[in-house]
Amino acid sequence: MRMTSPDIAAGRLGPDLLAQGFSDIHPPLEAHEALVEADRCYFCFDAPCMQACPTSIDVPLFIREIQAGNPVGAAKTIFEANILGGMCARVCPTETLCEEACVREAAEGKPVRIGLLQRFATDHLIEAGRHPFERAGQTGRRIAVVGAGPAGLSCAHRLAQLGHDVTLFDAREKPGGLNEYGIAAYKATDGFAQAEVDFILAIGGIKLINGRALGRDLHLDELRESFDAVFLGFGLAGVNALGLESEASAGAHDAVAWIADLRQTRDLSDLPVGRRVVVIGGGMTAVDAAVQAKALGAEEVTLAYRRGRESMNASLYEQQIAQTRGVQIRCHLAPRRILAENGHVRGIEMERTRLVNGRLEPTGETVTIEADQVFKAIGQQFRLEGLEPEAAGLALEGGRIRVDAERRTSLPSVWAGGDCVAGGEDLTVVAVEDGKRAALSIDAALRNAALTTPEQAVSAPAFAAAAR
Template sequence: MNEFRPIRGDVAPARLEPEALARGFSDIHPPLKVHEALVESDRCYFCYDAPCMQACPTSIDIPLFIREIQAGNPIGAAKTILSANILGGMCARVCPTETLCEEVCVRETAEGKPVKIGLLQRFATDRLIERGDHPFERAASTGKTVAVVGAGPAGLSCAHRLAMLGHDVTLFDARPKAGGLNEYGIAAYKATNGFAQAEVDFVLSIGGITVETGKALGRDIHLEDLRADYDAVFLGLGLSGVNALGADGEASGGSHDAVAWIADLRQTRDLSDLPVGRRVVVVGGGMTAVDAAVQAKALGAEEVTLVYRRGREAMNASRYEQEIAQTRGVHIRCNLTPKRILAENGHVSGIELERTRSRDGRLELTGETVTIEADQVFKAIGQTFLPDGMTREGADIAMEKGRIRVDAERRTSLGGVWAGGDCIADGSDLTVVAVEDGKIAATSIHEALSARPGLLARIGEAATDAAQTASAWVR
């Protein structure tokens, strides 16, 4: 499904030999061996009221699972992890632990060297998933049905918890595969050897979950129908829109959306078939920008430059991610904003940028321009939520900041409809947060479906009234 075939410019596949490609896309963090895990687990202080546990969005009992590893019980450790975060295997690979659990580790505070919590989590969960048996049993059937729209981290988390509680779940997704961001959006060197799909299979093995792929909300399925056909609905839609640069020449050949390019790369069976420029520029300062830049370099681009409109300290990508980019040959240039994409014969030849500066917290243009030669330009300046297919009788779900408004239990303003993940107003674009959203929503749905008849409708009416009151107050 290689969408990005060369048209003009110095863009071509197979820039590197197979061995070099394999090195560039090998596991960025090789898993711990048994002895290494035991040594690392011995460094934990097993703190009471542990700050690492408080920093984890899913509240994994980190001291407990590390103690279980130390005691030679990695399967027990995995069960502790997965009881709080069913996608603990992927989160061990992609969570920014350096700004979450490991940042507040007492060892980090005292020595500047935290316990390797992420690697220990991977050590435990990999062993359980590789063993092939599911650690949780499904409760007796409740006879209730739930539609989950979106098979990304939030949807998978919600579906698994609901199935475990005995509800029958139908999981819909617009793409050909389940997994969402984990399958289509994570850098290939962070989730190697088909781990994303292995984890999906593991989650689904609880039973009680039917998956229907290729079903898009608003096209193949409709919210009003789902509300009529199911006892509850959860929306884990993610962010499908991509922000435009707003620069002249953006439609030139060789100018790509980084999100779509990464998805294409993740689904490419032979990386040597994927074209890449000799000189690549990535615009953005977040994780997607770093992932695109590093992978372009790994495909054989000779020069990769990541440009960001503000200073280094304002980048959404953590300092650790920035260091990964730099150690892999990516040049990071800050205080530059795109002005014009240059093209020759309809294909990218460079990008003109304007220098910026910060004054009193506000970004200002200086009038000074810089030109960088490029064969490819990738835009990675954020995504937006597209609320397609969420209407019923002309009434939209209440929105906030361009995303779905929910309460603390992830209920929307429509009765019987919950939402979580990146599509909600407080979404943070982190896998681990989406997992927690799905878990919270599943608990709320279960309580609602277990309540006496009529309560679910009243909950929806109350949520609608609250949303209307809030909207009137804002006006």
């Protein structure tokens, strides 16, 4: 994505400042620091931190293993619950999950740094080039997993571990989903997303096919005929539009695509950015876009949100990151009109809002913010070219795929998880849990089928071995 406006240019900062702005936001702990931090854990019997983790990682156990000088054991404990524990240690909002639930947070306002301890352990094992698990005996069953993001990778790995053969399809050139294309570069540095994918695939039994999109190259009915089960984990392809005048002007575009472009740019000094940038939205994507625009050299970056700070999906911690890096957060401003001149963005007209009896209302008062670039980060939507969910037999709920507690869809032999399903929290760690739950459900369904129709399946002992 390259801009043509004279106020949008590349190379605003030198290499040293660029490196500083995109350096690892949470440098890893040294071995001694990890031991000191592990000593702070109370190893609570009821472990509220574990209860707060969507993947139910045994936090006290892995911290105790670090304390005992066994980071490999700690990593295995983590990976048993969350095979993407390395990325989750980097991008999870631990401040609102495990660390918020930490007893030391309640007692002292300073929780055990669980996320950094998790990264210490998982990095140790990944860098050692050792995969902690082995495949069970092959079952002869074949499963198609559509989408190589967190949900799909989690599902594929658990199925392969249970002995099934998995074909993993992804529409993009690289696997990883939002871990590769959608996370701020300063959160996952040094090509970690691909290193983690390589680690996951090292278990064997997973065939990765890139450049194949559902609805374009793949068709659900054909997948159901060719495979014993199908898992859908393709995320959200559509980006919500602002619906404003001049939205198609140069310099007005969606934050998700811009972040993906940034993540795939080899030389950040080649990536253009405006002098004055406005980001519309209040979630993690909005913060990531705003902070990275500032890191590329934008002189003024404003994050505008239609409600108050307390309603932003981005955590207080993420908001603080934005502010400490020079982003101005302005609330109770709703976009009304993009101002353009000669086809290029020149500003955005906002209307002040207020809460009346709990409802957001416009005030009629407008504010104009000068801008060379306007990013929309107001959420994504379920949309796949060539796929009509209802026609395919997939029931929807709230515009996404409806699933039950085991991530089964309304269509027999089809499961789904991650951002594309209803009720999700749009978090990497939740997508990982979805994939894991679906894999266990798929395995159970195939095992039950083997017991009832032995002529069409492998033997029951094979499935019993795979389940152990």
